Amino acid sequence: VDPENYGKDYYSSSVLGLVNLLELERKFMEEFTVHADVMQEKVDNLQMYIDYLDRAQHESHKEREKFVSNPLNAYGLIRRLQQDWPKWQNYTQKPLGTAQLNAMEELLSNAPDSYDMTESLKSMDRIEKTYDLPASHIARGLLQQKQYDTQLPVRDCLALAQHKYETGDYIRASMWYREALRHEPEPNAELINAVLGDPREGLDLQFARTMVIRGLGLSDQSMSRETIHASASDFLNKSSPKDVEEFISYYLAQSDEEIAKEMGTPQTPPTAHDIGCRGLFPKRTNLVCRYNSTTTPFLKLAPLKMEEVNHDPYIVMYHDVLSEREIEEMKQLAEPMVNGLSGSDMANISEPLEIVARVAWLVDPSPFRERLNIRIGDMTGFDVSDFEALQLANFGVGSYFKAHYDYLTDRLTEGSSPLGDRTGSLIIYASEVPQGGATIFPDIQVTVQPQKGNSVFWYNTFDDSTPDPRSLHGVCPVIAGSRWTVTKWLHQWPQMFLKPCSPRRQLVERKS
Ligand SMILES: O=C(O)CCC(=O)C(=O)O
Numbered sequence: 001v002d003p004e005n006y007g008k009d010y011y012s013s014s015v016l017g018l019v020n021l022l023e024l025e026r027k028f029m030e031e032f033t034v035h036a037d038v039m040q041e042k043v044d045n046l047q048m049y050i051d052y053l054d055r056a057q058h059e060s061h062k063e064r065e066k067f068v069s070n071p072l073n074a075y076g077l078i079r080r081l082q083q084d085w086p087k088w089q090n091y092t093q094k095p096l097g098t099a100q101l102n103a104m105e106e107l108l109s110n111a112p113d114s115y116d117m118t119e120s121l122k123s124m125d126r127i128e129k130t131y132d133l134p135a136s137h138i139a140r141g142l143l144q145q146k147q148y149d150t151q152l153p154v155r156d157c158l159a160l161a162q163h164k165y166e167t168g169d170y171i172r173a174s175m176w177y178r179e180a181l182r183h184e185p186e187p188n189a190e191l192i193n194a195v196l197g198d199p200r201e202g203l204d205l206q207f208a209r210t211m212v213i214r215g216l217g218l219s220d221q222s223m224s225r226e227t228i229h230a231s232a233s234d235f236l237n238k239s240s241p242k243d244v245e246e247f248i249s250y251y252l253a254q255s256d257e258e259i260a261k262e263m264g265t266p267q268t269p270p271t272a273h274d275i276g277c278r279g280l281f282p283k284r285t286n287l288v289c290r291y292n293s294t295t296t297p298f299l300k301l302a303p304l305k306m307e308e309v310n311h312d313p314y315i316v317m318y319h320d321v322l323s324e325r326e327i328e329e330m331k332q333l334a335e336p337m338v339n340g341l342s343g344s345d346m347a348n349i350s351e352p353l354e355i356v357a358r359v360a361w362l363v364d365p366s367p368f369r370e371r372l373n374i375r376i377g378d379m380t381g382f383d384v385s386d387f388e389a390l391q392l393a394n395f396g397v398g399s400y401f402k403a404h405y406d407y408l409t410d411r412l413t414e415g416s417s418p419l420g421d422r423t424g425s426l427i428i429y430a431s432e433v434p435q436g437g438a439t440i441f442p443d444i445q446v447t448v449q450p451q452k453g454n455s456v457f458w459y460n461t462f463d464d465s466t467p468d469p470r471s472l473h474g475v476c477p478v479i480a481g482s483r484w485t486v487t488k489w490l491h492q493w494p495q496m497f498l499k500p501c502s503p504r505r506q507l508v509e510r511k512s
Pocket residue numbers: 401406427438439473474475485487
């Protein structure tokens with residue numbers, strides 16, 4: 001993202017934004033419908049007048065001569081053309097539905113811009129690749145094991161195909177061109193195409209081209225993009241239309257697996273991140289659940305349900321720490337939300353930051369915030385009285401958070417973080433995320449799936465307060481759901497006496 005865009009409102013980064021966009025489309029369609037009604041009324045009026053006049057056809061010259069020989073007809077003809085028709089002509093020309101036209105223009109000035117469009121394409125791409133979903137499944141509404149009753153229309157498939165083609169992902173581009181080709185023409189295609197263009201125009205050739213490029217690129221990885229494209233053009237130009245047609249039907253009929261077997265697959269195996277997001281990390285067996293009644297005296301009365309997630313580094317999950325009512329209360333306090341940037345606190349700030357969510361800081365004191373801070377103290381044993389603000393985040397579908405560290409040590413200078421490093425991090429999940437959206441620790445093979453009202457807490461530093469790189473973590477792309485979280489960073493200095501620095505523990509447990 002161009003840093004100058006960091007302050008702009010985007011729809012794609014949060015479900016909240018998408019809800020606003022749905023409202024925008026609803027309003028637009030309302031104006032569009034009124035406009036269509038107004039035009040319809042006019043057409044009806046014109047038709048009514050035509051029917052009322054009921055002009056005879058006068059097929060032959062002779063009939064016409066006879067007609068105007070009647071003085072009443074002659075008079076009427078002249079009068080109509082001099083007095084009435086100019087008025088009808090005027091009526092026909094009168095601008096119509098301008099109020100709606102203006103309203104539509106105004107609404108469209110708030111439509112998603114090309115950045116939002118690209119982000120949305122990238123989000124789809126992220127879901128597709130991270131979870132290894134075939135285009136044919138996505139196009140039919142099958143995401144992982146879940147069948148939605150939504151399908152992607154031909155133009156949606158086509159835009160995905162073009163995006164992948166432009167970004168050089170010819171394998172996935174060919175899958176999406178194929179999906180577009182498999183669609184039946186839209187009902188009333190001719191009318192719609194007159195406005196939107198024909199999605200099938202040149203589509204089969206583009207599919208053939210992509211397949212050729214895919215074949216060439218996979219078989220000879222040393223060829224440059226330009227050479228591959230030139231060879232593909234050459235190949236297609238030399239082939240007869242009939243051969244190209246056969247080439248297309250051959251690959252249209254084959255399955256993804258058959259094509260992959262014939263052409264080979266790319267050399268990019270899934271990353272640890274992808275594997276974790278797919279839920280394929282080895283299952284843990286040596287972990288327990290218990291009630292925590294010791295972190296603070298309060299917990300003696302109201303113990304917290306605690307579930308170990310990992311021993312070293314220590315990661316723990318607390319159950320039922322935020323109620324439904326509190327979640328609603330919290331959302332009320334969350335206005336206005338601003339763009340949440342990826343890795344805004346990372347040591348490595350050389351890459352441009354991505355907009356990944358909408359966030360709000362609860363900076364004003366409220367009974368809710370006080371209650372939650374006390375609970376956070378109970379869960380973590382940390383003193384949070386020096387830093388009471390809470391951060392709320394809402395992720396959009398396809399949104400993610402690149403793997404990063406929460407500790408600041410590399411950049412920590414006097415003043416940049418007066419409370420010291422972020423020793424621990426606590427995420428409270430304020431929504432279910434039906435698919436995707438796990439918090440993931442790729443290096444230690446831990447995946448935590450959000451559960452509404454639960455929280456996860458971990459340390460970012462060793463006991464001696466130096467950074468623990470095993471705390472690397474991120475958020476898997478949300479496939480479906482509105483992912484709400486509360487984030488609390490637990491800083492070092494206020495804990496000076498609660499969690500004194502101690503020598504670092506040995507790291508032997510980890511490998512076992
Ligand atoms: O939302 C999450 O699960 C993690 C967010 C996170 O890592 C962060 O905000 O630093």
